[in-house]
Amino acid sequence: MDFVHVTDLGSDGLASVLQRAAAVKADPSASAGSRTGLKVGLFFEKPSTRTRVSCEVACIDVGAAPLVLKQEEVGLGKRESVEDVARVLDRYLDVLAFRVFDHSNLTALEANAEAPVINLLSDLEHPCQALADLQTLAENKPLSGQVVAFVGDGNNVCNSFMLAGAAMGVSVRVTGPAGFDPPADVVARARALAVDGAEIVVTDDVESAVRGADAVYTDVWASMGQEEEAAERRRLFMPYQVNENLFGLAADDGIFLHCLPAHRGDEVTDGVADHERSRIFDQAENRMHAFKALLLTLTE
Numbered sequence: 001m002d003f004v005h006v007t008d009l010g011s012d013g014l015a016s017v018l019q020r021a022a023a024v025k026a027d028p029s030a031s032a033g034s035r036t037g038l039k040v041g042l043f044f045e046k047p048s049t050r051t052r053v054s055c056e057v058a059c060i061d062v063g064a065a066p067l068v069l070k071q072e073e074v075g076l077g078k079r080e081s082v083e084d085v086a087r088v089l090d091r092y093l094d095v096l097a098f099r100v101f102d103h104s105n106l107t108a109l110e111a112n113a114e115a116p117v118i119n120l121l122s123d124l125e126h127p128c129q130a131l132a133d134l135q136t137l138a139e140n141k142p143l144s145g146q147v148v149a150f151v152g153d154g155n156n157v158c159n160s161f162m163l164a165g166a167a168m169g170v171s172v173r174v175t176g177p178a179g180f181d182p183p184a185d186v187v188a189r190a191r192a193l194a195v196d197g198a199e200i201v202v203t204d205d206v207e208s209a210v211r212g213a214d215a216v217y218t219d220v221w222a223s224m225g226q227e228e229e230a231a232e233r234r235r236l237f238m239p240y241q242v243n244e245n246l247f248g249l250a251a252d253d254g255i256f257l258h259c260l261p262a263h264r265g266d267e268v269t270d271g272v273a274d275h276e277r278s279r280i281f282d283q284a285e286n287r288m289h290a291f292k293a294l295l296l297t298l299t300e
Helices: 006-026 050-061 082-092 103-112 127-140 156-167 184-193 206-210 227-240 280-298
Strands: 039-044 065-070 095-099 117-121 147-151 171-175 200-203 215-218 255-258
Touching (some): 006 127, 006 156, 039 117, 050 280, 082 095, 095 103, 127 255, 127 280, 171 206, 184 200
Parallel strands (some): 171 200
């Protein structure tokens, strides 16, 4: 089984991985050394802090050997075709986990490797992040029936969160300036996946989106590769900054989420990022537990 799209596991599979993530977090010793001899390739076309460290540590904790590969070494799609890279690495490694710009590269890897392929991030989705997001939400209260406001760019993080949240009964309200909505086909898929009355709403009315929400989630306004757009995006997105006034519209026990790194003073203020109900560092920690649970599941 691959994990290229967050929906690849299905609703039951998602629930199972989340339960496993909670279990390995509560008792790391239960899975320690259980995957001794497993070889996991971690490829990074984009730089990373949380993804690289969380995945390496998760591998080490279960006894697997992580091998970090960088684009300057592999030349994915440049020095060598994606298809040939997949076929070669498939002979060496038991799991191929790739962080790329172009999602089509993951599709090519998936088609040409027998080993499980894991999407560590692409321009379309960030499914491992969504697992950690849901784990963090579940630590606050039961997932089904929660309402989460995703404030800002309808990007890859938003896409995976909408899909995974809907499948777990979480209503997602996406809010940002016109022209930065998540793709219509992803919204339609999320609505089709929704269970337990979950709703997927896309609106430019930020206050209505946040009001009463169980969590307020934001991300950077300009992702890697969009640096030239940063100044214009800042102008357009500033009304959607998660500041103390906006966060105050959420439920009294509402939490704040951010996948990090955060550009403090842009998409979020210090007062919210460091709020007593901010869970951004729990969320970052859960990247490790969620990846460990995913790795254990895909290699059974």
